[in-house]
Amino acid sequence: MIATTHARERDQFPVLQTSTYLVSHSMGAAPLGAKAALDAYFDDWATDGPEAWDRWFPQIQGIADGLGSIFGAPAGSVFLGPNVSVLQAALATCFDFRSERNEVVYEALQFPSLTYVWHEWERYGAVPRRVASDDGFGIPTERIVAAITERTALVVISHAYYVSGAIVDVAAIQARCREVGAILCVDAYQTTGVYPYDVVDLDLDIVTGGSHKWLLGGPGCGFIYVKPALLERFRPAVTGWWAHAEPFAFEAAPMRFAPTMARFGTGTPTIPGYVVARPGHDLIRRVGIANIREHNVRLTTRIAEMALERRLRVNTPLEPTRRTGWIGIDFEGSHAVQARLLEERIFTDYRPGCGIRMSPHFYTTDEEIDRFFAAVDRLRR
Numbered sequence: 001m002i003a004t005t006h007a008r009e010r011d012q013f014p015v016l017q018t019s020t021y022l023v024s025h026s027m028g029a030a031p032l033g034a035k036a037a038l039d040a041y042f043d044d045w046a047t048d049g050p051e052a053w054d055r056w057f058p059q060i061q062g063i064a065d066g067l068g069s070i071f072g073a074p075a076g077s078v079f080l081g082p083n084v085s086v087l088q089a090a091l092a093t094c095f096d097f098r099s100e101r102n103e104v105v106y107e108a109l110q111f112p113s114l115t116y117v118w119h120e121w122e123r124y125g126a127v128p129r130r131v132a133s134d135d136g137f138g139i140p141t142e143r144i145v146a147a148i149t150e151r152t153a154l155v156v157i158s159h160a161y162y163v164s165g166a167i168v169d170v171a172a173i174q175a176r177c178r179e180v181g182a183i184l185c186v187d188a189y190q191t192t193g194v195y196p197y198d199v200v201d202l203d204l205d206i207v208t209g210g211s212h213k214w215l216l217g218g219p220g221c222g223f224i225y226v227k228p229a230l231l232e233r234f235r236p237a238v239t240g241w242w243a244h245a246e247p248f249a250f251e252a253a254p255m256r257f258a259p260t261m262a263r264f265g266t267g268t269p270t271i272p273g274y275v276v277a278r279p280g281h282d283l284i285r286r287v288g289i290a291n292i293r294e295h296n297v298r299l300t301t302r303i304a305e306m307a308l309e310r311r312l313r314v315n316t317p318l319e320p321t322r323r324t325g326w327i328g329i330d331f332e333g334s335h336a337v338q339a340r341l342l343e344e345r346i347f348t349d350y351r352p353g354c355g356i357r358m359s360p361h362f363y364t365t366d367e368e369i370d371r372f373f374a375a376v377d378r379l380r381r
Contacts, residue, residue: 009287010363019345020368025165025190025326025359026349028216033279041275056271063274064223064261067215067281070289071188071207072198073225079261082270083222084189084208085113086238088156090264091185091206091224092117093237095153097125103152105129105182107139107168109161114187118156126153136353137164137315144168145176152182159197160190160324163354165316167195167324171202183230189213194296194325194361196289199225206230214325214361216280220273224264231261240267292362296325299360299369303327306373315354330355337379346375 010016013029021029044052060080068078081087092104104118104126118128131147133139138161148155155177160167170186177184185206191197193214199207207225211217226234235257241247242265245256257263284292297320304314307329315328328351331337338350348358358372 009283012283013363016363019347020371021347022358022360022364022368022372023347023349024194024214024216024361025324025357027212028193028214028218028280028361029363030218031216031279031283033282034216034218034276037275037279038272041272056275057269059271059278060269060274061262063221063278063281066278066285067211067223068225070215070281070284071192071225072200073207074200074228076260077199077228077231078223078225079264080269080274081222081224081264081266082220082273084187084210085117086266087208087222087224087264088114088185088187089117090236090238090266091154091208091234092121092124092126094234095126097121097127097153099153101151101153101181103127103129103149104154104156105131105144105147105152106156107131107144107158107161108133109136109139109163110156110158111162111187111189114156127151137161138166139168141169141172144173148173148176148180148182150180152177152180154183154185156185156187158190159186159188160195162190163351165190165323165326165328165357167191167317167322170197170204174202174204177205191324193284193289194292194359196293199227203227211277211280215277215284216361217277218273218280220270221277224261226261226264231263234263236264238266239263240265242266242269287362295362295364296360299364299366300325300327302366303329303358303360303369306369310373310377313355325361326357326359328354328357331380333380337376340379341372341375344375346372348372 012031015029064078064080065075131144174184183205188207188209192209205227211221212219243263245258304327307314313330317323334355335350338356348356
């Protein structure tokens, strides 16, 4: 499917006309549909003022369900939020850390924003258990599993490490959580939209993520999935009127939580962030995760091979099944080279210890990979 729709889908991304865009792991290219969605939002607001809420509010669950269908979530089991940090903070308030089961296990390679959330919960009785990495690129699954005990309330792990792209064995960790009665929360920001997974097949408890990377949705649209059988046990204290069972009743406290995933809502929803994300989600569904993955594996394998031919260091797993959608390459002076690449509108990014990170999406061509390496060869000389 990639081959037959390639040209048409590339036309949806204006940045591709003037740039070599190899940074979808950080910020997906903006589709034209996002501009149309923002224009429609403004027109609704400008034309009808507060009456536009009648059109905006019903869209929220539809956007959430469409997003959830990308990773197999049943309708009604996904809800939206401004970002993952807020959603995981709301999740944290659902646990009573004054009990003996008060430990939160997370890995040392977690994205820093989330480590801030869970470390700060120590002031409310949580006991953070940080699982160390020996090399800064991965952590043995058995080490994470061993850290999960009968005192563990919650385990927060990445689906793929942001520093290396290495995939984590979430099935093994979920199985261990089942053994001891802990809840597992998987941050799938690094994989959703490029790496196939199914929350039902994996029997996952909770998944969080966001839209501005592989999902092509821009910032402002995070998501949380909760296994339907677990929903009733969660009563977030990070809350607001949109989480109420009857939000337009405008009842005073105490809260009556919505019986649906809307209980993870807070105050007034960030409508622009949600509506602008939908066209990207639609594109991902139209192209298909399996097709995206096949195209990505072919190009990331080519990138790794071309880097190794040049005796550059590859800091991402070489085996495709062990990595998400990007390749990290490093060499002496790589940071300076990456800055020069940006001047030439060859978009990548740089992370200390990893080097230049580059990621092909379904809109990436072989010629763009060649252009990147030709520029690297020239700039290294």
